[in-house]
Amino acid sequence: MKRTALFILTASLCCAAVAQGFQREQFPEGSYSPVTNINPGSYPRVLADRSVMFRVNAPQAQMVQIDLCGKKYDMQKGQNGVWTVTTAPQVEGFHYYSLVVDGVSTADPASRTFYGCSRWSSAIEIPEKGMDDFEIQDVPHGQVRMVDYFSKVENAWRPLWIYTPAGYDETDTQYPVVYIQHGGGEDHRGWIEQGRTAQIMDNLIAAGKAVPMIVVCSNSNVRAQGMRAGGGYSWQGMQTFRTEMVDNIIPFVEKTFRVKKDRKSRAMCGLSMGGGQSFYIGLRDPEVFANVGVFSTGMFGGIAGAANFDLETEVPGMISDTKNFNKTFDVFFLSCGEQDPRISYTRDIVAKMRDAGVDVRFNSYPGDHEWQVWRKSLHEFAQYLFK
Amino acid sequence: MKRTALFILTASLCCAAVAQGFQREQFPEGSYSPVTNINPGSYPRVLADRSVMFRVNAPQAQMVQIDLCGKKYDMQKGQNGVWTVTTAPQVEGFHYYSLVVDGVSTADPASRTFYGCSRWSSAIEIPEKGMDDFEIQDVPHGQVRMVDYFSKVENAWRPLWIYTPAGYDETDTQYPVVYIQHGGGEDHRGWIEQGRTAQIMDNLIAAGKAVPMIVVCSNSNVRAQGMRAGGGYSWQGMQTFRTEMVDNIIPFVEKTFRVKKDRKSRAMCGLSMGGGQSFYIGLRDPEVFANVGVFSTGMFGGIAGAANFDLETEVPGMISDTKNFNKTFDVFFLSCGEQDPRISYTRDIVAKMRDAGVDVRFNSYPGDHEWQVWRKSLHEFAQYLFK
Numbered sequence: 001m002k003r004t005a006l007f008i009l010t011a012s013l014c015c016a017a018v019a020q021g022f023q024r025e026q027f028p029e030g031s032y033s034p035v036t037n038i039n040p041g042s043y044p045r046v047l048a049d050r051s052v053m054f055r056v057n058a059p060q061a062q063m064v065q066i067d068l069c070g071k072k073y074d075m076q077k078g079q080n081g082v083w084t085v086t087t088a089p090q091v092e093g094f095h096y097y098s099l100v101v102d103g104v105s106t107a108d109p110a111s112r113t114f115y116g117c118s119r120w121s122s123a124i125e126i127p128e129k130g131m132d133d134f135e136i137q138d139v140p141h142g143q144v145r146m147v148d149y150f151s152k153v154e155n156a157w158r159p160l161w162i163y164t165p166a167g168y169d170e171t172d173t174q175y176p177v178v179y180i181q182h183g184g185g186e187d188h189r190g191w192i193e194q195g196r197t198a199q200i201m202d203n204l205i206a207a208g209k210a211v212p213m214i215v216v217c218s219n220s221n222v223r224a225q226g227m228r229a230g231g232g233y234s235w236q237g238m239q240t241f242r243t244e245m246v247d248n249i250i251p252f253v254e255k256t257f258r259v260k261k262d263r264k265s266r267a268m269c270g271l272s273m274g275g276g277q278s279f280y281i282g283l284r285d286p287e288v289f290a291n292v293g294v295f296s297t298g299m300f301g302g303i304a305g306a307a308n309f310d311l312e313t314e315v316p317g318m319i320s321d322t323k324n325f326n327k328t329f330d331v332f333f334l335s336c337g338e339q340d341p342r343i344s345y346t347r348d349i350v351a352k353m354r355d356a357g358v359d360v361r362f363n364s365y366p367g368d369h370e371w372q373v374w375r376k377s378l379h380e381f382a383q384y385l386f387k
Numbered sequence: 388m389k390r391t392a393l394f395i396l397t398a399s400l401c402c403a404a405v406a407q408g409f410q411r412e413q414f415p416e417g418s419y420s421p422v423t424n425i426n427p428g429s430y431p432r433v434l435a436d437r438s439v440m441f442r443v444n445a446p447q448a449q450m451v452q453i454d455l456c457g458k459k460y461d462m463q464k465g466q467n468g469v470w471t472v473t474t475a476p477q478v479e480g481f482h483y484y485s486l487v488v489d490g491v492s493t494a495d496p497a498s499r500t501f502y503g504c505s506r507w508s509s510a511i512e513i514p515e516k517g518m519d520d521f522e523i524q525d526v527p528h529g530q531v532r533m534v535d536y537f538s539k540v541e542n543a544w545r546p547l548w549i550y551t552p553a554g555y556d557e558t559d560t561q562y563p564v565v566y567i568q569h570g571g572g573e574d575h576r577g578w579i580e581q582g583r584t585a586q587i588m589d590n591l592i593a594a595g596k597a598v599p600m601i602v603v604c605s606n607s608n609v610r611a612q613g614m615r616a617g618g619g620y621s622w623q624g625m626q627t628f629r630t631e632m633v634d635n636i637i638p639f640v641e642k643t644f645r646v647k648k649d650r651k652s653r654a655m656c657g658l659s660m661g662g663g664q665s666f667y668i669g670l671r672d673p674e675v676f677a678n679v680g681v682f683s684t685g686m687f688g689g690i691a692g693a694a695n696f697d698l699e700t701e702v703p704g705m706i707s708d709t710k711n712f713n714k715t716f717d718v719f720f721l722s723c724g725e726q727d728p729r730i731s732y733t734r735d736i737v738a739k740m741r742d743a744g745v746d747v748r749f750n751s752y753p754g755d756h757e758w759q760v761w762r763k764s765l766h767e768f769a770q771y772l773f774k
Contacts, residue, residue: 038506060490062449099493103447106486107494113507119425120500120507136535136544146531146585148523157523169556169644198533257556 028053036112036125043110046126050089056108057082058101065100068124069370072100091339092128093372094194096121114193118185123194132203134196134375139206140166144198149252153224153244160249161188162257163198163215165205174258176265176386177214178291179245180378181274184231188219191378194371200379210382214259218249220270220277233276233299242281246288264330267385269293271374283315283329291331291385295377296369301345309345311352319356326359331384333361337373415440423499423512430497433513437476443495444469445488452487455511456757459487478726479515480759481581483508501580505572510581519590521583521762526593527553531585536639540611540631547636548575549644550585550602552592561645563652563773564601565678566632567765568661571618575606578765581758587766597769601646605636607657607664620663620686629668633675651717654772656680658761670702670716678718678772682764683756688732696732698739706743713746718771720748724760 030048033041043055054066054073059081066073068087075083096116099108107113113120128134142165148157165175180197182190191197197215204210221230222244231237245268254261268282268289269275275297282292300309312319336346343364350362363380367373417435420428430442441453441460446468453460455474462470483503486495494500500507515521529552535544552562567584569577578584584602591597608617609631618624632655641648655669655676656662662684669679687696699706723733730751737749750767754760 056491058489058491060449062447062489064491099491101488101491101493102445102449104443104445104451104486104488104493106488106491106496107500107507109493109506111507113494113500119496120494120498138537141535144533146533146579148528150525192533 034125035127036123038110038112044108044124046090046124047086050092050126051087052090052124052126053084053086055082055084056099056110062102063100064102067098067100067105069095069097069368090124090126091367091370091372092126092131093367093370093375094123094125095370096123098122115189116186116194128372131375133200133379136199137203137206139202141202142166142168142198142205144192147256149248149256151222151244151248153222153240153248158219158222159188160253161192161217162253163192163201163217164257165201165212165214167212168214168258172258173212174260175212175214176267177216177253177257177259178267178269178382178385179216179218179249181218181220181268181270181277183270183272183274183296183374187221188217191215191217195378196375197378200375201382204379204382211386213382213386214253214257216249216253218245220244220274231273233273238277238280241277242285245281246285250288263288264290265386267291267293267331267381269295269333269378269381271295271377272297272369275299280314283318283332286328290329292329293331293333293335293377293381295335295374295381296337296340296342297346298342300349301342309349311349311356318353318358322357326357329359331361331381332359333363333377333381333384335363335365335373335377335380337367337369338364339366339368340373342369421512422514423510425497425499431495431511433477433511434473437479437513438474439477439511439513440471440473442469442471443486443497448488450487450489454485454487454492456482456484456755477511477513478754478757478759479513479518480754480757480762481510481512482757483510485509502576503573503581515759518762520587520766523586524590524593526589528589529553529555529585529592531579534643536635536643538609538631538635540609540627540635545606545609546575547640548579548604549640550579550588550604551644552588552599552601554599555601555645559645560599561647562599562601563654564603564640564644564646565654565656565769565772566603566605566636568605568607568655568657568664570657570659570661570683570761574608575604578602578604582765583762584765587762588769591766591769598773600769600773601640601644603636603640605632607631607661618660620660625664625667628664629672632668633672637675650675651677652773654678654680654718654768656682656720656765656768658682658764659684659756662686667701670705670719673715677716679716680718680720680722680764680768682722682761682768683724683727683729684733685729687736688729696736698736698743705740705745709744713744716746718748718768719746720750720764720768720771722750722752722760722764722767724754724756725751726753726755727760729756 031045045053058064064075064083073085075085077083098105108122111122114123145162147160151158180191220241222241223230224240266289268278270278275294276299279294282289318325336343353360365373365376418432432440445451451462451470460472462472485492495509498509501510532549534547538545567578607628609627610617611627653676655665657665662681663686666681669676705712723730740747752760752763
């Protein structure tokens with residue numbers, strides 16, 4: 001089958017696929033190529049100290065940079081037009097990055113892309129030692145199901161990615177449901193692809209740390225007639241997504257899957273913008289939800305800090321009738337990364353709630369406004385639910 | 388909620404998300420932004436004659452090009468460093484493309500990316516009038532399920548994306564199964580994301596043109612111990628994937644899903660490299676498969692043309708005992724694009740088969756080596772199966 005080589009060559013040229021950094025060479029000792037690489041055993045490489053070495057073939061470029069979570073690294077041009085740079089040591093977890101060629105921010109052909117930052121972004125995964133619950137283990141596995149529901153708000157078919165636990169197909173069990181929301185510039189794929197929701201739930205359920213539950217990932221960037229863009233923290237954005245969730249998503253899920261249909265069997269949670277939506281929609285709809293998780297939201301103060309956010313205004317009764325609020329919600333959980341600018345006013349608001357007697361659970365984790373914090377938030381929140 | 392604007396701004400800067408071409412301006416009359424765009428109402432735009440207008444903001448770049456299916460278009464620098472180009476009219480369907488900035492071939496932040504060409508590639512979808520079966524319709528919908536199976540060949544967990552037809556959860560029916568393969572430089576996502584398999588099957592089944600069936604999308608780039616890369620047309624690549632399919636994938640599917648387990652209820656098909664695998668594995672394993680579809684494969688002659696491919700050598704008995712071959716296989720289907728370099732030797736091989744009395748169905752469709760041809764191939768093949 002000699003023709004093969006020629007065929008493959010032609011086929012790949014035909015779509016200009018030039019996988020980068022495939023040179024067979026000495027790699028720095030203790031370095032590895034992350035699972036986010038297209039080509040195992042190539043660049044980018046994570047070094048022993050968790051700094052990341054990038055290598056890009058760009059003989060004609062004037063300037064090549066790596067933009068890693070907002071910090072730009074200038075690459076140095078070396079032999080044969082190959083540019084290289086090694087970043088500062090990174091915290092463990094999942095990091096979006098861009099390849100910037102002469103000022104144009106693009107996705108790096110060397111890495112897998114994920115929908116984040118309002119585009120398909122390159123990313124690098126640096127596994128955290130000991131966090132095996134984020135990896136596929138030899139335990140019973142659930143499934144992630146891609147389905148479409150009809151939105152009367154957008155008058156269009158919209159996607160849901162739904163985790164069903166191991167055993168769903170073999171039993172008649174009815175399951176409780178978590179409605180989980182992505183952040184700004186992300187979509188329904190985020191919690192599955194970046195968030196490792198299926199692995200987290202499989203491992204928690206197998207260990208008996210979480211009860212079997214269904215997790216519904218929806219796209220909260222819902223655009224009503226006349227809106228230029230969906231999502232956001234605006235009143236209209238929140239109202240529009242509330243309508244989508246209560247009138248379209250929940251009825252579809254309860255018609256299509258074997259789920260419990262009482263408020264105590266429903267939870268809403270989310271990260272950043274999705275945390276704001278969970279706070280706003282979850283806590284203001286006690287007839288719908290009895291469990292709410294709010295991860296790393298900017299809702300409490302805006303990035304700038306000044307926390308003029310009034311709890312009683314946003315959630316009537318939380319302060320004026322705290323006893324009833326505490327009776328109404330089985331789980332009310334807040335979290336934030338310890339290096340996230342949102343941490344200070346998140347701690348302030350938790351203090352205000354506790355001063356008023358609000359029954360709120362709070363935890364923080366090492367890390368900024370990033371997925372490792374949100375994976376850990378779900379990992380903790382899921383263990384409190386439906387017990 | 389004034390803080391919102393500030394928050395969103397900061398959040399998006401934080402990951403350098405600069406969605407391109409979001410200027411509100413006059414668009415060419417009759418033009419539209421394809422579903423593959425990140426921002427509806429932006430660039431790239433498909434014009435009335437199906438040429439595509441690209442627009443990229445790159446003030447510091449020396450040269451910006453669009454590589455659309457292997458043809459490079461130089462963009463022209465205009466006001467404020469915005470580069471533009473309009474391509475030749477394109478055939479309808481799905482086209483991979485790359486944004487080339489000063490010689491570096493990257494993904495375009497303006498478009499959605501798909502795994503193809505051995506990387507995450509930008510793409511543009513130009514819908515074909517009348518091909519409603521490729522779109523989501525208001526009919527009963529199946530589900531696409533992401534699952535993981537353990538490969539003893541790679542000694543690792545590997546993904547499957549599996550289409551289950553509408554009604555799977557509501558009945559005890561056992562379904563026949565199609566094992567469908569992607570092309571070189573693609574993976575298990577291809578037939579769902581680029582190929583529209585779920586929409587094609589939903590619509591055919593709802594119209595009574597195809598029987599309800601399960602479709603299993605696997606990643607055929609299987610790397611055995613010591614192999615540097617998986618897949619390919621080589622003897623070892625074919626043998627390795629045959630082992631994976633017969634010993635790992637099929638047993639997992641038959642253990643996990645409600646499927647019929649006889650050979651007449653199994654089909655194998657694929658495109659390009661996957662067509663070669665279907666020909667080689669499907670036809671040489673009559674005890675496993677009774678239905679085989681081969682779309683646009685290079686196996687019959689290599690891109691260069693000379694068809695020294697010997698049918699009797701590759702499939703012992705096909706020519707020497709044609710009567711038995713015809714009795715063995717319920718469906719044997721070949722297809723190719725009419726502008727695909729593979730069309731001539733595909734027609735030659737079909738003629739050879741028919742001269743020998745082989746019962747082979749063949750069809751060709753307008754188009755080169757591209758997804759619109761493969762969508763139509765599945766659309767036709769599926770209607771022949773399991774009847």
